[in-house]
Amino acid sequence: MMSFNKKDFISINDLTASDIHHFIEIAKEFKKVSLKGIKKVPTLRGKTAINLFYEPSTRTRLSFEIAQKRLSADSLNIAVSQSSVIKGESLRDTILNLESMNPDVFVVRHGESGAAYFVSEVTKASVINAGDGTNEHPTQCLLDIMTVMEEKGDIKSLKVSIIGDICHSRVARSDIYGFAKLGAEICLYGPHSLLPKLIELKNVRIAESMEEALRYADVIIMLRIQKERASYHFIPSIEEYRNFFQLTPSLLSLSAKDVKILHPGPVNRDVEIAGSIIDDNKTHIFKQVENGVAIRMACLYILLSRQKN
């Protein structure tokens, strides 16, 4: 039944379109576990997962940890600030040492692109990329696809507008590849200083204006703007971003009534998106978070129960 037999999940491009469907089917099953009275299955009993987070994270770290606990895996968190990393240990040495304790999977979040791949080359254990630099966040992509599928059914031919800081967003990169793989048409918008220069995919284009991106969309994915982008001159100021790139209720009225709004979080209220849009329950942010646990359960399950050669 299962075709996916890779050790690691580093990039959304590690998955074929049918792999993505398969992951989401499994996730739908696991989603039921979270809705039961006893939210635990023995699926991964005896497996050890290490969550290695080199960057601050609330949602993703907790989501993985809950997923592991609901699958009965033993889960360990390493907060880098309290580890030997600050004593100067290299990433490679950290992994080799942890490897000696025979974990089954590393969940890695790191500020540098390619870090998860680097770890996967060092260890025999499975590695799940929980976000590497400005490269990818593949589990976020899967949970976004799952959330949209629940609302819209098929992804094929859906019009997805991704708005904001595209060029620094690992979520945007994974979403672009993932949604495109399933046949969506993708439209990007943001200040030109935050748009990618080279996009190779043919069903991805750049909108001329916010209005165009909104009119076009069946799905809107708003991205977080990081405050430090202004200090590095990608934008003049947060006020300017607020004035010209915020999704406001009046701009939103340009979109179809049943448009689905996603945001990977954490949200800067009234910067990239008006707080009232969230408060009026017009977004699927909380559904995304809920599906995040199911997707991570599916990822852990698929990687750890694969046929070993």
Next chain:
Amino acid sequence: MQSLLIKNGIVVDPVTKTEVKRDIYIEAGVIRDAPPEYKTRDVKVIDVKNSVILPGLIDMHVHLREPGFEYKETVKSGMEAAIAGGFTSICCMSNTNPVNDSKSVNIFLSNKADSLNLINLFPIGAISKGLSGTSLSNMGELKESGAVALSDDGNSVEDSALMGRALLYARTFDLPVIFHSEDTKLRGKGVMNEGVISERLGVEGIPYIAEEIGTARDVMLVGYYGANAHIAHVSTAGSVDIIRRAKKDGIKITCETCPHYFTLTEDSLLMYNTNAKMNPPLRTKEDVAAIKEALADGTIDVIASDHAPHSESEKNTTLDGAPFGIIGLQTSLPLTLRLYRENKLSLSDIAALMSLNPAKILNLGNRGSLQNGFLADITIVDIQKNWRFTRDKVKSLSKNSPFIGEKFTGIPTGVIVGGNLISINQ
């Protein structure tokens, strides 16, 4: 508003590249094909008696000194000089005090222009906050409050990363960026072109490569990032070559020169003449020839004055002590007409360089042509008249021109702004 009929003009149109004797009919501030029954209407007829009719001249590079330096020039005195020079629109640079890096200065300027109700004023906002070269100005806000372009003119933005991001961010708002192309460190404390004359005078020179390195960098930035970009005050043969090649390579860039760069050379500074001190500095006769050539072959898109008023006391000092810049609004057209007499430029070339092209580069609406439907901004020129530019004719508050005392042939005799006629130089 009364309709106007301008009779017996030689109408120069840069779009069709024609110079034809015909009438122009203006209704509600717009040029229209005269309806058959117009004679029965209330029409004011002006017989211009074979004067040349140009689309209203646009000077896209003017330093009005208001706010902040009203002793040098005000919006009012600058506009009066512009009118005397035949301009119906001017664009003012951002280096005022406060710097035009926010909507408050734009609003101040547009209120001022509205209350004066003389000619069109299009402000240019700053690229960087406070012209600091260290952080971007709120470009969206500047556009929304009326800026037609962005420039830190007077300063180059040294930080190439910042400049690159400025190009990208400005592109989001379709705002053209105007480069002051210069390697500032290479200019150093130089006061004039580095060469035989600076050597003879014993003053510090500005090597021409200071401009050319800046030009090359800016062309490369535009080639890489793409943007609506324009290079201000091109003065050297090398810069012209760089831009000519860039255009040939398909890089979308435009540029301007100023009348002094095709008229004067560094020889003008022989007597330590501070009224010939500007930045970029006057160059050599080879450079002058190259600028003329580039105007003729279309490499240079615009003639702008870089009108830069400075008070008597500021200029009446040593070459080192005097600030850079000369006034130019009243001498821009007369100096350009010399190129017409030299057969370097046709009248429709001049109309393109001084009206159509700036209107296109800065998206100034329906301006720059005399065809049906264009706004009735018009400049009427007596191209035969001999006259002398004397000090008492200077409308600017500042008199820092190297051309005072100069004889000219050709002078604007009237401007029409949005259908309203203002007679001048009568």
